Amino acid sequence: MPERDCAIAVKTTPTKWVPETMHLELTHGDARQFGEALLHFRHDLHTRPMFDDAGLAALLDAYPRERLGVFTMGEDPVDWRSWRCGRAGDLTGADLLAGVHAGRIWLNLRAANDHVPAYAELADEMFGAKEAAVPGLRTFKRDLGVLISSPDAQVFYHLDTPLVSLWQIRGEKTVRVYDRAASFVEPRQIEGVVLRETAEQLPFDPAWDSQAATQVLQPGMMVTWPQNAPHRITNGPMVNVSLSLEFMTPAALLRANVIYTNGLLRRRLGWTPAIQTAPDPRALVKFGAARVAKALKINKEHGHILKPAFRLDARQPGELLGL
Numbered sequence: 001m002p003e004r005d006c007a008i009a010v011k012t013t014p015t016k017w018v019p020e021t022m023h024l025e026l027t028h029g030d031a032r033q034f035g036e037a038l039l040h041f042r043h044d045l046h047t048r049p050m051f052d053d054a055g056l057a058a059l060l061d062a063y064p065r066e067r068l069g070v071f072t073m074g075e076d077p078v079d080w081r082s083w084r085c086g087r088a089g090d091l092t093g094a095d096l097l098a099g100v101h102a103g104r105i106w107l108n109l110r111a112a113n114d115h116v117p118a119y120a121e122l123a124d125e126m127f128g129a130k131e132a133a134v135p136g137l138r139t140f141k142r143d144l145g146v147l148i149s150s151p152d153a154q155v156f157y158h159l160d161t162p163l164v165s166l167w168q169i170r171g172e173k174t175v176r177v178y179d180r181a182a183s184f185v186e187p188r189q190i191e192g193v194v195l196r197e198t199a200e201q202l203p204f205d206p207a208w209d210s211q212a213a214t215q216v217l218q219p220g221m222m223v224t225w226p227q228n229a230p231h232r233i234t235n236g237p238m239v240n241v242s243l244s245l246e247f248m249t250p251a252a253l254l255r256a257n258v259i260y261t262n263g264l265l266r267r268r269l270g271w272t273p274a275i276q277t278a279p280d281p282r283a284l285v286k287f288g289a290a291r292v293a294k295a296l297k298i299n300k301e302h303g304h305i306l307k308p309a310f311r312l313d314a315r316q317p318g319e320l321l322g323l
């Protein structure tokens, strides 16, 4: 596979070494299958000093504290109800990082590109490189999330509405991606996520792991998987830092809206609709119907906001206190 240099300039400062370009290279898969197949890439973002402990502590101090996702979870991959949300309070970025090192915590800085200028620049660079690496790719609704998580932490079996790519920066994690077939996830369940009826987490059977595409992500690796494919993630025995890009493409936005309409048809009319893609005219009709339904607020979104269940202890890193 030819290496694709993305030659995107990054501002340099006199005090800090910053690479002048980032590299992104497809290492496995067919770029024409982007969004529909599992693709692997190599990148070099993990070499940047912005991701060392001092850089992450500064990021945690700069990111709006009220938006910071703080979570903990149990060890059983089936027990998704053990996923709990907490409060970071006024802990410093360095304190939070110490908690990640010592405890079982998952920090999620969603849309860091909307709140921290350095990450806005980074997102532009990453999406630019991604579009350069995949001919014809056009992305929008761009969200760069930063995931800072404890040794052995996990994210349970779930699926996401937009396209996702996961860029490993520090540590090692295992990503398992499962087929979108009904044997792993029912159409009604995918629709439930798109309609925001339920939490994104789904019932899981460990026997499915034998049929999953399993990849151990190491620093410098990136993976992207088919839209709405169920997946789960398990950290190795070390602190992990990953970047999560969520985004839409025209095809992804069409699919999400077709599923949205399918969900309404199934729930309100008892239909068992299939997912069509362009240029099938039924897809465009469903796309239009979804836009109208959203404008008219026909579907009542239940949301899935967890109530905070713990707070972090400033004096004992990684310890969880009751509220």
Ligand SMILES: [Fe+2]
Pocket: 158, 159, 160, 164, 231
């Ligand atoms: Fe996900």
